[in-house]
Amino acid sequence: MSDRMEGVITTLGSMIRSTSTPIQIILIGNQATNEKVQTHFAGRTSSFIIMTIEEAQNDLINQGLSPIWTWDEWHSSRDPNWKNENTIHVAEWDDLHTHDHELNHLRFYIPFLSVLKETEHVFFVDDDLLIRKDLNYVLQEVKANLNPSAGLTCPCNIWTWNDQCHHFEFKSKYANIVQTSPLYGGRSVCESDSEEYCLPKNFDAFVKEALPTIDTDPEDQTAWNFGFSLIHTKNWRDLKLTDKYESAMHANYRLHAVPETSLVFGLGIPFLALANSVDCWDEEVLKVRDGFGFINWQRYQTSFGNDFFESVDVAHYTGPHKPWVPFTTIEPPAVQPWLDMMEMEGLEIPKQLPKDPSKNLFMLLTSHRSGSEWITTMLDSHPQVCASGETQSPERGFPTEAMLMQGTDWIPVCAIKKGCTLGFVHDAIFDLIKDAPENELPPRCQDDIANSTDLIPLEHRERLCNFIKHMGGNVTRQNIIAKWTEAFADEDEDFLGCRCPRGTKIKGLKVMADWILPRNATITIPNLHDTVFNASKVIRMKRSNLWDRFKSLLTAQATNVWHARSSADLKGIEVLIDVPIEKMLNGLAFMKKVDDYGDDWARAHSSDLLFIDYQECRVSPQECKAKMLEFLGVDPVKVSSDAGSIAAFKHTDPLQGISNKEEVTEALAANGWGGFIGVDEYSELQLLMFETEPNNRDAARYLKQFTDMAGGGINATVIGNGTEFKGFGSKYAAALPVLKSLPPDALVVLSDSRDVLLNIHSVRALKYQNLYPSLVRFRKTFADLTNSSPGSIVVSTESQCCVAALGHIRPGDLFEPDGSRSGHICTPGSPNCYHNEHTWSEESAKPWHDFMEQRAKEHGKESSPDIYLNAGLMAGRVKDLSSVIESLRLKEDEDDQAALTAFMYRNPNSIILDYGQDLFGTNRWAEGMEGGCMFDLPFVTGDTDDTSVIGRRLVHNETQTSPLFIHSPGNFKKCHMSLFDKLRTRTRRGLVPEIKTKSVSNVVHPSVEDSNDDEGEGEDIRGNMHGRALKKKCGKGKKKGKTNKDCDPTAQPTKQPTPAPTNVPTPAPTPRNAVAVNVQLCYAGCNNFEEVDTNGLFQEVIGPKISKDAIVRVAAYQSDTCEPCTIVVDNGLRLEAIATEKSDIIFEIEVPPNESPLIVEEVTQKLNAAIAESNVELKELTEIQSNFVESTLAPTFAPTPTPPPVTYRLLVSRGGRKMDDY
Incomplete structure (x- = not known):
């Protein structure tokens, strides 16, 4: 049955030439092909009958049969809605319309064709065969040993795909139908709608229904192929095999089990219907080999020997490639015998491909x-x-x-x-x-x-x-x-x-x-x-x-769908992803770097x-x-x-499926990636830090927190640098011209500098993970606080009242109802502006106490200790803050806190106080360290090392808020420095104890060395923005009855003002001695890490090569549990734990630049040798330059002339191993 003339003529020609007796041939196909083939073989057969598919169909209908292709259900599976929970998930390759062609199913009705009613045995022959055996001999051998229960004798050897070794294997009578691809043998049960090439959970129910009897075991049935078979027509009819075939097909249409374009439909279901009714060729009688249209020639030779083709009786060119097609891709040794037969039959030889491979x-x-x-x-x-x-x-x-x-x-x-x-x-x-x-x-x-x-x-x-x-x-x-x-x-x-x-x-x-x-x-x-x-x-x-690429990566990791072959593979997949901000920013930066390099490489090569x-x-x-x-x-x-690959970008909303959308938006926009998500305009949080001295260490420490943030989000600008400090009004004189240069709707923070810190942990790996959620909360909280008073600004609060200047004016004295100024504020530090019995009394401050307490009560905050305005931190839109400053008309020697309090009295809707310590936190200096240092790291309980707490922000002990900025007024330096230290450790449980040596910044940036001044000592009031302690009366806060040992009852300055020093060189750092530190080395157990001989590496390789100013950081990524380890490091080398995500291991070696080339190669060799026993490989060695000295955020804090150190990072990985193997 065929309409392919070249295939029919070559196949029949080989059969006729090999058979000793005349053959009766019946050809069913289209009329034109039939006639040409009939003419070609005229006189070479006993008879040659031709008929069309329509004629064969009418013949069957006239006998009362209804061939399957005449059923109403025929081709119903082409409807996309036909599939249901019973339907197999077809493989990509398994979708061919040859399986639902009428000729493919006519073979099950051959015994009922009128022309064959008197014939007991019929060879059924495909049109892609080379037959090299006498069929008369074959027929006689089969008849002599015919099994009465066999309706068909056919090849039972078959090629199967070996998933384990990714190659085809030849099975000869050993493959049962359950193991082979026509029934998706060996395929797993589908676990999701998106999975392909798998079976539904109830496929066994269909198999049982399609089998001819209930007690038939499909595993006892041998797989076979129709390609060259002998149909025993009488046995077939007696066994009612056509009825069994139609019964199986009815079951398929009823259950929607197999699409009609699948091999399971064309051959798998016949496997079931004809169970117990098929005999196999005896290879002593007939040796059939198939697969010549897709099996590699070398695979044949590996399976059967180099000269195997000489002994093949029937060569079947199964597969997508056919030997008569021009430029066939079938290999020359396989195609040449076919071409020889075509030439013998007088057919035109098709053009062949060149033998040599292309060099393009x-x-x-x-x-x-x-x-x-x-x-x-x-x-x-x-x-x-x-x-x-x-x-x-x-x-x-x-x-x-x-x-x-x-x-x-x-x-x-x-x-x-x-x-x-x-x-x-x-x-x-x-x-x-x-x-x-x-x-x-x-x-x-x-x-x-x-x-x-x-x-x-x-x-x-x-x-x-x-x-x-x-x-x-x-x-x-x-x-x-x-x-x-x-x-x-x-x-x-x-x-x-x-x-x-x-x-x-x-x-x-x-x-x-x-x-x-x-x-x-x-x-x-x-x-x-x-x-x-x-x-x-x-x-x-x-x-x-x-962003789409990164989201695609996260989606693939979450769903384990890395490559989708069709949209159906993504059906039903919905995930909600919490994006790790640090990983995202690093990932996008690396993607950009790689893309740019790839572009350049492509252009060049x-x-x-x-x-x-x-x-x-x-x-x-x-x-x-x-x-x-x-x-x-x-x-x-x-x-x-x-x-296609899994495509998160298909969503209309680029952030669909992301749980932390606001943080992602903030981080992307702040770092210049906003266009990827449709955010074309973004304004960073503007921070104006007031500082007059270029080299003040306390201010530099605060500024360094921002310069360490390589990403965007907060634009820190130092104002007033190098100018003369005339008083607290100088801050506003310096701020106003800068504000005029900023976008009017930008959110800005006006901040003191020396006694303020950014509440972001210094741990590198989680710095941005905290920054951007904090920025989102800051913006949202600001919006919530000002929602009822559009155009207002938010000012921080404290528990102390009141500055000395307020004792010299009464509510309503400084500003008239129309906003005009009507008085003057005394100059802080002047003889007539101190807290003393001649110029200040509690009675003079009481109206302000009453005003503040009444305002807090009106806002439902009467129970809050922090109800008094503190001018150290304030936030607002640029245009609104500018308007307030202009309305203050503040002289530089006037007290800003008094002016703002008086302005708020006349303009209550222009200033919102941050009672809840939401935006700005303030420590209570008057209560000392025990009761007034209000912030701490979150407390961690239990023995498990919880990585989620690493890098957490400081939390207010009472309000449980975590403001972005924390202020320690009143020269509360001991508290201020303790909070800085806590932002360099991990948790209150002390998983990594605080290191009692100078910080890394001592070596890298000596200009911001931690101060060794005695705690509580006053400083120059003209240059010190936490000099407000000198202006406040001791113990007059909301918590009445308390006194403070740090207060000065005489209310006189402990240190007279002196001019700010200029042109004083920064001292060089002092070399450190050997130190012993506790460091967290989470390497699936400390012993495993020590086996790498880390200490030996440092002592033998690094130590002798570098100075005592070098810093060595060691980071081991966290496993589920790991107790602290102690390593003693000689040669003055400093070990510092770096908290990071679960991944590979990092060794960072930071050395002076003139010495770095001397050790890198030897360190690499030593490290490789040391870790060889642990089956770890060197993965990456990169050079990282310090970016502090290049920062545009702090142009006034010039570094020392010494070149910055160079950091070498060695990334080590057990490639491909599970994390548990670390």
């Missing part, structure tokens, strides 16, 4: 999460493009990750493709030569190569040894890469077992841009420009929206370059595909573009 090369240079799998598959499905070869040759095509330099654990070592991966070749070669004498061939490559006991299969080892022989004694990473790429271009099977499909005009491979990034990492290909790929065509595939954007391709895949095919110079034929 291209590279798909792509980036992670940029649709590389989708594009690779799309290109690879074109018959003239080999983008790996896997699509058309799953066994011997190159893997899509062939150029990955890391281990490819997902490819088993028994697979041919394993030996074609660059990483495997590289690692296996070095394994082979590790025990070999220099310049000698390894023992496993010599005479005993076939008897080696290692785990490398012989086929791989022979090729690996060829690499070693080729390189002689010069086995290097670069030489391996060069030879591997050359072997790929030449398809040299002496070195690589994989090949591109025949017919390939241009071939290439996928290369990730970070693989060629110049760095010392195991995944890199450092010399790709020195290989055959230099000056090749390059398709530069990018996903320019970096390509012969022709095509840029393709993933988003554009997803919107117009056909246009994108056509552009790439034209660029590659191949025919513009239709290729699949349905495959």
Whole structure:
């Protein structure tokens, strides 16, 4: 049954030439083909009957039969809504309309054709066979031993796919129908709607219903093939096999079990219906081999021997490729016998492909999460493009990750493709030569190569040894890469077992841009420009929206769906992702760096370059595909573009599925990535820090908190620097012109400097994780506080009242109802403005007490201790803060806190007090350290080391709020410094005890060295923004009855004002002595980490090479549990724990720049040797420059002339291992 003339003539010609007696032939097909074939064989057969499919159908209907293709249900599965919970999930390859063609099902009605009613045995023959056996002999042998229960004799050997080793295996009478692909043998039960090539949970119920009897065990049924079979028509009719076949098909339509385009429909269901009714060919009588249209010739030779074809009686060219098609991709040894028969039958020989492989090369240079799998598959499905070869040759095509330099654990070592991966070749070669004498061939490559006991299969080892022989004694990473790429271009099977499909005009491979990034990492290909790929065509595939890429990565990690073949794979997948901000910002920055380098590399090393954007391709895949095919110079034929990678960007809302949208938006916009999510305008939180002295250490410490933040979000500007301090009004004189230069709607904070800190932990890995949520909360809280009073500003509060200047005016004295100024505020520190019995009394301050307490009561805050205005911190829109400052009309020698309090009395809706310590926290200096230092790290209980607390912000002990800024007025320096220290430790439980040596900044930035001044000592009131202690009466806060030992009852300055020092050189840091510190080394147990001989590494390698000013930081990423370890480090080296996410291990070595080149190479070698016992590999060595001295946020804090230190970071990983293995 066929309408393919070349196939029919060649098949029948081989049959007639091999059979000793005349044959009666019946051909069912279209009329034109039938007549041509009948004419061709005129006189060569006993009879030649032709009929069309319509004639055969009418013949059957006239006998009372209703062939399946006449049923109402026929082709119903083409409806997309036909599938239900009973339907198998078909594989991508398993969707062919040959399975639902009428000719494919007519064979089940052959015994009822009128022309065959008197015939007991009929050979059923496909049109893609070479028959080389006398059929008369075969028939006589079968009849002599015929089983009466057999309605069919056919081939029972079949090729099956071995998932474990990724190759085809020949099964001869050993494969039952449950194990084979026509019934999705061995496939797992579907776990989700998106999964493909799997079975529904109730598929067994369909199998039982489709079987002819209840007691039939499908595992007892041998798989078979219809291709060349002998139908025993009488037995068939007696066994009612057509009825059983139709019964199974009715069950399928009723349950919606199998789509009609699946192989399961065309052959799997017949397996069930004809159970117990099929006999197999005796190979002594007839040897049938199939698969010549898709099985690699080398696989035949491996399975049957080099000369196997000579003994084949029937060669069946099953598979997608046919031998009569011009430029067939069937290999020459398999196609030549067919061509010989065509020539004998007088047919025109089709044009053949050239024998030598194409030398045209291209590279798909792509980036992670940029649709590389989708594009690779799309290109690879074109018959003239080999983008790996896997699509058309799953066994011997190159893997899509062939150029990955890391281990490819997902490819088993028994697979041919394993030996074609660059990483495997590289690692296996070095394994082979590790025990070999220099310049000698390894023992496993010599005479005993076939008897080696290692785990490398012989086929791989022979090729690996060829690499070693080729390189002689010069086995290097670069030489391996060069030879591997050359072997790929030449398809040299002496070195690589994989090949591109025949017919390939241009071939290439996928290369990730970070693989060629110049760095010392195991995944890199450092010399790709020195290989055959230099000056090749390059398709530069990018996903320019970096947020989409990062979200795609997070979505894939959350769902474990890394590559979707169709939209159905994404059906029902909904995840809610909490984005790790630090990881996101670092990831986007790295993506940008890699993309830029990839672009530059492509421009420099390509012969022709095509840029393709993933988003554009997803919107117009056909246009994108056509552009790439034209660029590659191949025919513009239709290729699949349905495959795709999981695409979070498809959502209308780019932040759909993200739980922390506001934090993500803030972080992206603050760092210049806002356009990726549609945020084109963004205003950072503007921070104006008032400081007059260029080199003040306390102010520099505060500023350093911002300069350490490499990302955006807070724009810190120092105002008043280098100007003369005339009084607290100087801050507003300095602020106003700067405010005029800022966007009017920007949110701005006006801040003191020396006694304020940013409440963000200094732990590097979580700094941004805290910053951006804090900024979001700050903006939202500000909006909530000012919601009822648009245009107002928010000012911090404290528990103390009142500044001396307020004792000299009464509510309403300073401002008239119309806003005009009507009085003067005394100058803080002047003889008539101190707290003393002559100029100040509690009675004079009582009206202000009453006013503040009444205001707090009106706002429901009468129980709050912090109800008095403190001018050290305030926030507002630029235009609103400017308006308030202009309305104050404050002279520089006037007290700002008194002026703001008086202004608030007349303008209660212009100033909102932060009673809840939500935006600004204030410590209660008058109550001392025990009761007044109000903030601490969150308390942690239990033995588990909870990484979620690392880097937490300080929390108010009473309100439990965590304001972004914390103020310690009243010269409360002891509290202020203790909070700074807490922002450098981990938790109150002390998982890493506080290090009692000077901080890292002492060495790196001596200008911001921690002060050693005695606590509580007063300072120059003109340059000290926490000099307000000198203006307040002791013990007059909300908590009455308390006195403070730090108060000065005489109310006189403890230190008279002196001019600010200028041009004083910063002293050099003092070299440190040897220290012993406790450090958290979470390396799945401290003992494991100590086995790496960390101390020996430091003492023997680093110590003798560098000065005592060097800093060594060691970080081990956290496991589930790990107790603190103690390491003693000599040579003055400092160990510091760096809290980081779970991942690899980092060693950071920070050294003076003039000494760094001396140790890097030796450190690397020593580290590799030290950790070899733990099976850890050096992954990355990068240089990191200090960015403090380059900061634009602090132009006035100039560094010392000494060059900044250089940090070398060594990233170490057990590549591919689980975290539990650390």
